Amino acid sequence: MTLLMDFRNYQYTLPMVTGLVVDMEVKKTCIKIPSNRYNELMKAMNKSNEHVLAMGACFNEQADSHLVCIQNDDGKYHTQAISIHHHQPRKVTGACFFVFSGSLKAASGYLAKTSIVEDGVMVQITAETMDALRQALRDMKDFSITCGWANQEDGQEHVHIQWIDDDHNFSNKGVISPIDGKSMEFITSVKIFHGSEFKANGKVIRWTEVFFLQSDDQDQPNGLSDPADHSRLTENVARAFCVALSPHLKLLKEDGMAKLGLRVTLESDQVGYLAGSNGQPLLSHYLSDLDSTLIPVIHRGACQLSEGPVVMELVFYILEILS
Incomplete structure (x- = not known):
């Protein structure tokens, strides 16, 4: 909240990019962006704070589990991963948003840090990595970030930004036009x-x-x-x-x-x-x-x-x- 809150306007919103999903696996997180949503992504990125890049993700239909944020009786929140298939190990977990924060200091000893926050994922990176990430998005290029201690390969995790095939997943099943009954499915x-x-x-x-x-x-x-x-x-x-x-x-x-x-x-x-x-x-x-x-x-x-x-x-x- 403190990272994303606009205290001048008292707003807490995240822009959404149609078709963008987050895949979380063991030691690997992939943010997948449909190629035909480039303009949507640029519009959201250009409105963001230069030190923070945060966006909402769509429901990941390919994931076998999804992060949810649950409020306890005492008013505090905790994160759970809800599985689609019970009694089976989770392979891919979806997340509701991602945040890149460019506040990590090079002197910290970390290349980058990743953590689950509520029902999303936060990646702390250096200002230089943030600049490189934004440039890769502008150039429509894939980008990878290694997270963990700089001098310890064991335990390192990876965050990948990937451009994927065009998104044509328009549903509107059963919706018809009130004007002439024209089907609105896939529009x-x-x-x-x-x-x-x-x-x-x-x-x-x-x-x-x-x-x-x-x-x-x-x-x-x-x-x-x-x-x-x-x-x-x-x-x-x-x-x-x-x-x-x-x-x-x-x-x-x-x-x-x-x-x-x-x-x-x-x-x-x-x-x-x-x-x-x-x-x-x-x-x-x-x-x-x-x-x-x-x-x-x-x-x-x-x-x-x-x-x-x-x-x-x-x-x-x-x-x-x-x-």
Whole structure:
């Protein structure tokens, strides 16, 4: 906590890189980064403290056990490794995060030090090793760190940073578009936890998720090297959608349209949107308000895009305001 806490803003957060996992074995820890997540990693690294590099890891489906942090009755925490297969020795244990701290002094006698902290792993390294690690990540190269006493090979451990094959593990199994029933399985999506929301007439409309749809002739989702790069555009579109529909929330909810979809297309020869619910497009009296609010935002977004085409679908829910 003291290492990662931002005391100015009182925040304790870790950036996540999609598909990144941590494998812990006997005397070896591997941090595996999908090659197609390079831009996500760079964005997280560039925002980090120069002396500390910390990131959250995804659930490791290949591991046979996973670190968990459990609170005791006395309020203190301890770490356990929960095995998938009972009565079998653990081979690979997953971790929830990693921290590299560049605070280790060369005079300490250690090459580097590794330890389990809560449900993650911390590696203490020298400032010089931190510089070399960051440069290797920028160059998209594997990197290895030897941990232990400098003059004792026995008992040394190794930490490896490895770039692995592209991550295409998008699930969304059974998810369909509220606009036209299109399957969203295997489509890249991002959950929105603090997105746009507007309240009116005892109801609130809340943006909850965005899908980056895939064109028929493209292997990558609409040329998006990093969906996070479009966060400002998606936020502006979501806000405009909420503003346009806020006067209609009560009627929409009463008509059973509590889940809404907005599909925005930004291409060189096509800029537009589709909006719907329950597999049907919204009625014309809703679309007139959407046109006046959304179309200017979409056209501005199309002018600002540095890559494309982009087709994304935003999902919204209309909820009751609890008193």
